[in-house]
Amino acid sequence: MSHDNLEHAGFKDRTRVAEALDTVLDAVTGHDRTERVAIGRADGRTLAETVTAPHPVPGYDRAAMDGYAVQASDTFGATDRSPTVLREGEGDVRSGDAVRVHTGSDLPAGADAVVMIEQTETVGDEIEVFDAVAEGENVGDVGEDVAEGEKLYEPGHRLRPSDLGLLKSVGIERVEVYDHPTVGVIPTGEELVQRNPDPGEVIETNGLTVSQFADRWGAVPTYRNVVDDDPNAIRAAIQRDLAKDVVVTTGGSSVGERDYTPEVVDDIGDVLVHGVALKPGHPVALGVVEETPVIMLPGYPVACIVNAVQFLRPILKTVGNMPVPSHPTVEANLDRKISSEPGTRTFARVRLVDDDDTDLPTAEPTRASGSGVLSSVALADGWVVVPEKREGFDAGETVVVEDWEWSA
Structure with missing residues (x-):
């Protein structure tokens, strides 16, 4: 041409x-093109591989509450008026024992439940239990969070800080990214x-x-x-x-x-x-x-x-094989009319101003036209997109303001 x-x-x-x-x-x-990077450098990067968990989380049965590890059957019938009395023990839990545990600690062998500390009272070397617990109650089982071999992420996933924490928790130190x-x-x-x-x-x-x-x-x-x-x-x-x-x-x-x-x-x-x-x-x-x-x-x-x-x-x-996330938006009440040519998608720059009389901010157009006025963008909080089928928006309409400078 x-x-x-x-x-x-x-x-x-x-x-x-x-x-x-x-x-x-x-x-x-x-x-x-891909590279293998440490997870500490992988924030915001896009995975080029399927990631599965090599280890379960937790890797052991753990106490989910501060309290006492017990055999659940020993607590049956315990109430505020008629507490069950157990021996305060250490190490493995035998019938009649209550062993002190903390949130996240390994569940002692022999125990199958944890009584919350709030439901107990120490009297000498005995523990009074005021609430019965069922088997498995207040216990985190092996793999409760993540099972061994569980698929965590697919290629094309953009890694976030929370993802990196999960990867570290299952023992992954490096990942393949684009x-x-x-x-x-x-x-x-x-x-x-x-x-x-x-x-x-x-x-x-x-x-x-x-x-x-x-x-x-x-x-x-x-x-x-x-x-x-x-x-x-x-x-x-x-x-x-x-x-x-x-x-x-x-x-x-x-x-x-x-x-x-x-x-x-x-x-x-x-x-x-x-x-x-x-x-x-x-x-x-x-x-x-x-x-x-x-x-x-x-x-x-x-x-x-x-x-x-x-x-x-x-x-x-x-x-770059990266996802294309939508820009964040916020609703606002339009301060004055925005005009648009039918069949044309118009991007009207606006400034957001708090309005004490409503729950929504007010959108004030910084300039209705002028593609050479850089300040109309630099001093704006976002833009209102007028679709092709509209001839604009009237003053007082609720419009959607797009934060186009969002970095993702």
């Missing part, structure tokens, strides 16, 4: 968000500088922002130097990073005279989608070069962030 044809098309036909994502994900496969996916981040635009801009120059922020997001999403980003708006330079930069799992460019994704990136990608690979029905940021393009997905993000900062969340995040997760 030539650059002239792209410009002539003018995005009259924009692909819906779900269709665009499905199209590119159909062309993406998870990598097969390597972090790699991504080359290439900002484009000859007007971009890193600092001290002159008139007509702009400080580069998109590459930094996208790199930090990629790191949060479990990838290893390489933040490249700015590439000028030159087809040959853009081609060379993309080809240099084809060894990465994903290549992402920022800027130059639309149909203007200096928007060369889609043309370059289509020349050396395939542009699968160009122009998506979302706002802000419809000039996003998604392609593949030599089986490497290339995500071409718009240059306006807000549009860049919206598309990174919608497309780069799930692509990185898929390539």
